[in-house]
Amino acid sequence: MTRLQDVLLVVGQLNYTWTNTESLLIYLIAGLAKVDKETAIIIFLTLNTTRARIELVERLAKMKKTPADCRKAVLAVTEQLNKQAKLRNKYSHCIYSFDETGTEATTQLMRIADGKDAVRYGKIEKLDDAEIKRIRASIDAITKINTGVWAIVDDYGFPK
Template identity: 35%
Template sequence: MRRPAKGSSVLPPRPDFDALGLVSTRRSSPRRLTFMTLAGDLNLAWSNDESLFIYLLMLLLRTDERAAAIVFATLNTTRARLDLVQRLAKIAPLEKAVRGELNDIVERFSAATRLRNDLSHATFVIDAEGEITHTQHMKVEESRGNLRFGLRKPVDDDRLEEIARMIQDLHALNRRIWDLMPVLEAAMTSPEK
């Protein structure tokens, strides 16, 4: 355990509460508004896609919407829900192309989930003008046997573009899920192979 030097602290620096107060009392900068809008749009698009997994579960489990919603809600993480979809797809009477499409949808949604979680489970570093300059990830990550905590990422043009691209990817993914559902329904209601 790391011990602080005498007279110092291991705690992060205290936020600039005056800068935080300025943000609520004056107009936000265009970059801040863009970031906040993109973060909200990402969450909206992600939530719309995640909700459709109830119907994928309904079809794969050959049950009704209420039972599928119970299964969905009982699995309290997105990862658990996606794992169940993939495992059910392995035993379902699906053609290889349909199973491949379903797995690709899950993989692409998983990538979006990583970005969404990065923004939803971070603290935000704000400068003296109230500008969001960085996100600080509040998760322990393990890589090659090393643990990291508090990874900081800048909120710059590249980051804003990454979020905007992911929103577009989620919109496209939503259409793919809607396109897949009737195909999956037909496969799951046809006589067993």
């Protein structure tokens, strides 16, 4: 398998796993806001960024009416989501380059970094075996977050 095939497979898995897990925020919104699933879906879809969705869930969890143990569980899950979001965002919003044989790969970040007296952009990094391993570890972590969200939904009787 070429590096191109490895990258396409692992980044596809990362995005699939992330999207599947992010959509579970719907159930946390429903439970914490005490609304039905359809209302939670509309709220989720109205917020057009992952950051906004996670912040909403965190703010709902921090409300006084949320039991302390539920708050703790939800905030632990959102903390883990935020950690994994960084890597997911990197690979969802970068440009990929491969050599003519498909064996060497690099990414170019599409982000501006403002320095004291200069602007930098387009940081280029190798996508080597170590980085592929890091992506796979992120997929495993996101899968565990998924399981954690379902446990919260079940433990607190949130709408399904």
